[in-house]
Amino acid sequence: MKKIAVIFTTLSMLAAPMLSIAASPEQDLKNFRDHYTKLFPNIAMDDFGNGVYAVDKTSRDQWEAFEEFPPYEIYVDKGEALFNKPFKNGKTYASCFPKAKSGIKQNYPYFDKKRNEVITLELAINDCRKKNGEEPLKYKKGPITHLGAYIAYQSRGKKGNVKIDSSAESMKWYNEGKRFFYAKRGQLNMSCADCHYNNPAKKIRANILSTGLGQTTHFPVYRNKWSVADKGGDGMGTLHRRYGGCNKQVRAKPFKAQSREYRALEYFHTYMSNDLPLNGPGIRM
Ligand code: HEC
Numbered sequence: 489m490k491k492i493a494v495i496f497t498t499l500s501m502l503a504a505p506m507l508s509i510a511a512s513p514e515q516d517l518k519n520f521r522d523h524y525t526k527l528f529p530n531i532a533m534d535d536f537g538n539g540v541y542a543v544d545k546t547s548r549d550q551w552e553a554f555e556e557f558p559p560y561e562i563y564v565d566k567g568e569a570l571f572n573k574p575f576k577n578g579k580t581y582a583s584c585f586p587k588a589k590s591g592i593k594q595n596y597p598y599f600d601k602k603r604n605e606v607i608t609l610e611l612a613i614n615d616c617r618k619k620n621g622e623e624p625l626k627y628k629k630g631p632i633t634h635l636g637a638y639i640a641y642q643s644r645g646k647k648g649n650v651k652i653d654s655s656a657e658s659m660k661w662y663n664e665g666k667r668f669f670y671a672k673r674g675q676l677n678m679s680c681a682d683c684h685y686n687n688p689a690k691k692i693r694a695n696i697l698s699t700g701l702g703q704t705t706h707f708p709v710y711r712n713k714w715s716v717a718d719k720g721g722d723g724m725g726t727l728h729r730r731y732g733g734c735n736k737q738v739r740a741k742p743f744k745a746q747s748r749e750y751r752a753l754e755y756f757h758t759y760m761s762n763d764l765p766l767n768g769p770g771i772r773m
Pocket residue numbers: 538539540668669678679680681682683684692695696697698699702703704709730731734735737738753757772
């Protein structure tokens with residue numbers, strides 16, 4: 489534990505994040521954004537979607553070189569092929585996502601009133617498969633990220649448009665997600681906010697921390713870490729895979745991808761990046 493403490497002494501642990509469960513989603517959104525624009529007055533709002541590249545010049549230069557031959561491109565193509573490949577019953581994903589070609593990612597996740605739950609894009613993909621008699625896909629990597637990459641690519645440039653339904657059940661999900669973001673957890677007793685709200689642009693081990701604002705705009709993501717030394721990994725991962733990784737960093741047990749906990753977190757977290765242009769799939773180190 490001593491060693492761990494040393495790693496984290498550079499981070500400021502005292503700043504209390506602005507968390508008021510009573511605040512409306514609109515007020516939360518305003519406070520969240522104001523926090524980052526005050527910290528980084530020279531970063532254009534749309535650039536926050538570029539994560540660590542918005543706050544660190546060296547990483548940005550590396551990234552711009554990578555983007556010349558983007559490693560996710562083949563997965564966008566694979567995803568397109570999967571999207572158009574008929575299921576055994578002859579239908580395709582287009583039967584569930586008729587508007588995918590013109591961009592739909594900006595509307596996910598959303599609260600489904602009939603089902604009383606938050607529906608993410610990955611969940612909707614598997615619902616579509618089940619409806620058509622196909623086995624569900626795994627949620628963290630593999631084909632679901634290829635489909636996700638294709639759908640994200642079609643949605644590039646659309647502005648995040650998550651709607652927080654005002655019904656009591658939807659607000660329960662929203663508030664659960666908000667609490668998750670600010671709740672300390674794991675052996676290191678740290679919240680998402682401790683790293684990504686209180687300490688963005690600071691260094692932790694070899695990494696520079698991204699801002700919580702803009703963290704959801706570009707998933708799924710290609711990472712070297714997810715292609716090298718990763719059993720069966722091809723580099724691509726979903727947002728919930730990343731959530732799991734961040735939970736593990738503080739020695740907390742990760743939740744399952746598409747668990748209620750992570751869907752609630754995604755509902756809050758993605759709403760906080762509303763109006764930023766979508767730029768997925770992305771590359772991260
Ligand atoms: C101990 C510090 C720490 C904590 C706590 C932490 N993260 Fe992270 N997170 C990182 C680091 C380091 C990275 C990689 C550099 C970066 O992009 O910030 C990262 C990356 C991310 C990314 C990818 C950013 C991108 O641009 O693609 C997301 C999303 C994310 N974290 C969300 C979360 C959420 C949600 C939580 C709470 C469940 C959380 N993190 C908790 C350290 C942390």
